[in-house]
Amino acid sequence: MIEVINGRDPTESDLESLKPCNILPVRSPSPTAERMVFLNTMGNFVVTDRVKLSDIFRGHASFLDFTLEDVRRLDPFMGALGLKKKYLSLICTEETACNGGAEFDRSLTEDFKDRVYGLLR
Numbered sequence: 001m002i003e004v005i006n007g008r009d010p011t012e013s014d015l016e017s018l019k020p021c022n023i024l025p026v027r028s029p030s031p032t033a034e035r036m037v038f039l040n041t042m043g044n045f046v047v048t049d050r051v052k053l054s055d056i057f058r059g060h061a062s063f064l065d066f067t068l069e070d071v072r073r074l075d076p077f078m079g080a081l082g083l084k085k086k087y088l089s090l091i092c093t094e095e096t097a098c099n100g101g102a103e104f105d106r107s108l109t110e111d112f113k114d115r116v117y118g119l120l121r
Helices: 001-005 051-057 066-071 073-081 108-121
Strands: 025-026 038-040
Touching: 051 108, 066 073
Parallel strands: none
Antiparallel strands: 025 038
């Protein structure tokens, strides 16, 4: 049924009546809880939109039980239900840290600037 709805390119107002319905298959990471449940759009789950992030959080978060390909194919449906705010890439922030002391190297910086300039011209 989701495929049929998606094929009609729904808008948010078209799917307003579906938002409170428990129609979304969600897989729980907890071995003590029921593995598959059906939740509504307000349920506590995330949507896989990046393989790397889903690998990191698998076993720690409840996921909408759609493959990455399903999520991409069902983009109109996901958007109309307001599920894009549950995408892992929007929820997570990536940070980079440097251990130890950092030092400024003027020659490397200039070399980098020259290469970037050549690419962006």
